[in-house]
Amino acid sequence: MARAQVTDLVVVLPGILGSRLADADGRAVWDLSGPALLRGLRAFGGSAGSLRLPKDIGDGDPGDGVVPVGLMPDLHALPGIWHPVDGYTDLLRWLERHFTLSVSDNLLTFPYDWRLSCRYNAERLKGRIDLELERWRASAPERGEARVVFLCHGMGGLVARHYVERLGGDGITRRVVTLGTPHRGSVRALADLVEGGGHRDPELGAFARSLPSLHQLAPDYPCMEGPDGLARPGDLPGLPGVDEALLADAALFHADLRGAPPRADLYAIAGTGQSTAATARYAGDRLTLLAAADGDGTVPRLGGAGAVAEPGTPYAWWTPYEQHGSLQNNRAVREVLRGLLGDEPLPPEDATAADPAGRLGVQAPHVLPAGVPYEVTVTAPDDARLLMAELRPADGGRPAARALRSLGGGRYGVVFPPPEPGAYRLSVGPVTALSLIRRSAL
Incomplete structure (x- = not known):
């Protein structure tokens, strides 16, 4: 091109x-x-x-x-x-x-x-x-x-x-x-x-x-x-x-x-x-x-x-x-x-x-104390979504991925076990094509 x-x-x-x-x-x-x-x-x-x-x-x-x-x-x-x-x-x-x-x-x-x-x-x-x-x-x-x-x-x-x-x-x-x-x-x-x-x-x-x-x-x-x-x-x-x-x-x-x-x-x-x-x-x-x-x-x-x-x-x-x-x-x-x-x-x-696939609102802590689970909440236009969250260490370590569950009313949630201290990127998107929506640090 x-x-x-x-x-x-x-x-x-x-x-x-x-x-x-x-x-x-x-x-x-x-x-x-x-x-x-x-x-x-x-x-x-x-x-x-x-x-x-x-x-x-x-x-x-x-x-x-x-x-x-x-x-x-x-x-x-x-x-x-x-x-x-x-x-x-x-x-x-x-x-x-x-x-x-x-x-x-x-x-x-x-x-x-x-x-x-x-x-x-x-x-x-x-x-x-x-x-x-x-x-x-x-x-x-x-x-x-x-x-x-x-x-x-x-x-x-x-x-x-x-x-x-x-x-x-x-x-x-x-x-x-x-x-x-x-x-x-x-x-x-x-x-x-x-x-x-x-x-x-x-x-x-x-x-x-x-x-x-x-x-x-x-x-x-x-x-x-x-x-x-x-x-x-x-x-x-x-x-x-x-x-x-x-x-x-x-x-x-x-x-x-x-x-x-x-x-x-x-x-x-x-x-x-x-x-x-x-x-x-x-x-x-x-x-x-x-x-x-x-x-x-x-x-x-x-x-x-x-x-x-x-x-x-x-x-x-x-x-x-x-x-x-x-x-x-x-x-x-x-x-x-x-x-x-x-x-x-x-x-x-x-x-x-x-574009309904991109209309996601993400709430998650910017800074998280050590030993605390990492909770992610997502809002979407409806309850018929298959969404995945991926927590990827900034140092190139192995990412953790989890499916979000519907909470009703267009809200979805997932909880990650307490991450090791460090910097991370959080990505949220459809299961079929995870798109980068939110980047955060812990």
């Missing part, structure tokens, strides 16, 4: 945690994925203090010598900051197979220090694009009018949008494609701030609370139950865990994006069919997530797509049935990318809603 011709520069931006970080001597300070994930997480708490940011960092650089060195290739997670996310190697290889794209040529990756403000990283993005687009345009006459297409996962979409909408990048940008970007924030990020690591190492909690980036992922909509109804997090005084100055600045960051005039075309792809917290209540020193809404399990559907649609804004969105951490590897998402990057027609919006 011939590769589709692409003359533009395609830039891939990962989400939070999705960039490998190293110190000034080149030693890895964040590079935990795949088989090394569990071992690295056990040791990371001890080094989190050295990566904590100063209180008044704002949009600045802490000057600690930490630099981004590449994208995370495989499954990665840091409990207390974000849910598990699969890596980006498979996405990059797929792009090279199906389009005339080549890494370090016209397919660029933009790793960034995900601890820092989206504004800071957008400034870095601007400097990189200025150099790379000039190089690409000068490499052949037919590329003289090339523009940039941004393909962004999670927080990477906020970085790209700030560059395009506030730093003048719209003049050279053809479109911005976001996968699970919390355009209006995620209540899960707020919970991570308030909980401050919960049962985890307090150093990790203090590290998380120092990050401007995590505050910029907090909800930018009324989501907290208050005496007068739902309120924005910043309007409730005394909410523990958050840095009030960082939270107020995050509100300004989102207001700037909402107030920007229409710029480049925005294509927002948001996972759907997965139970996702959209509101919360704080009482008794605990933040309780409420109102399970539709979404990708981490970002509510409207927060990841519909909420950014302003009058006059070039905008479209698609909603595959998928979890946040695997959107970049979802088959339906890639069908949309074929149309956005190549010359194939775009599928209709909500195309996956017409």
Whole structure:
């Protein structure tokens, strides 16, 4: 099959945690994925203090010598900051197979220090694009009018949008494609701030609370139950865990994006069919997530797509049935990318809603204490399904597969014996053709 011709520069931006970080001597300070994930997480708490940011960092650089060195290739997670996310190697290889794209040529990756403000990283993005687009345009006459297409996962979409909408990048940008970007924030990020690591190492909690980036992922909509109804997090005084100055600045960051005039075309792809917290209540020193809404399990559907649609804004969105951490590897998402990057027609919006085989919602723990059985619940359009769940160790060990039993009302369930400590991928699909629906880490 011939590769589709692409003359533009395609830039891939990962989400939070999705960039490998190293110190000034080149030693890895964040590079935990795949088989090394569990071992690295056990040791990371001890080094989190050295990566904590100063209180008044704002949009600045802490000057600690930490630099981004590449994208995370495989499954990665840091409990207390974000849910598990699969890596980006498979996405990059797929792009090279199906389009005339080549890494370090016209397919660029933009790793960034995900601890820092989206504004800071957008400034870095601007400097990189200025150099790379000039190089690409000068490499052949037919590329003289090339523009940039941004393909962004999670927080990477906020970085790209700030560059395009506030730093003048719209003049050279053809479109911005976001996968699970919390355009209006995620209540899960707020919970991570308030909980401050919960049962985890307090150093990790203090590290998380120092990050401007995590505050910029907090909800930018009324989501907290208050005496007068739902309120924005910043309007409730005394909410523990958050840095009030960082939270107020995050509100300004989102207001700037909402107030920007229409710029480049925005294509927002948001996972759907997965139970996702959209509101919360704080009482008794605990933040309780409420109102399970539709979404990708981490970002509510409207927060990841519909909420950014302003009058006059070039905008479209698609909603595959998928979890946040695997959107970049979802088959339906890639069908949309074929149309956005190549010359194939775009599928209709909500195309996956017409495919009953793919309409599965999966609920399972992201983090599981040792010795506890692993319980999986699946929702489907009906009770006439033959579904299988597969739990596969990230280190390549032997997978365990079990059939789900019907619980009635379109619900299915299965319980795995307590897994050995480690990182795992969970796949759920029809018995005849197991399709990857959800990836998780234990």
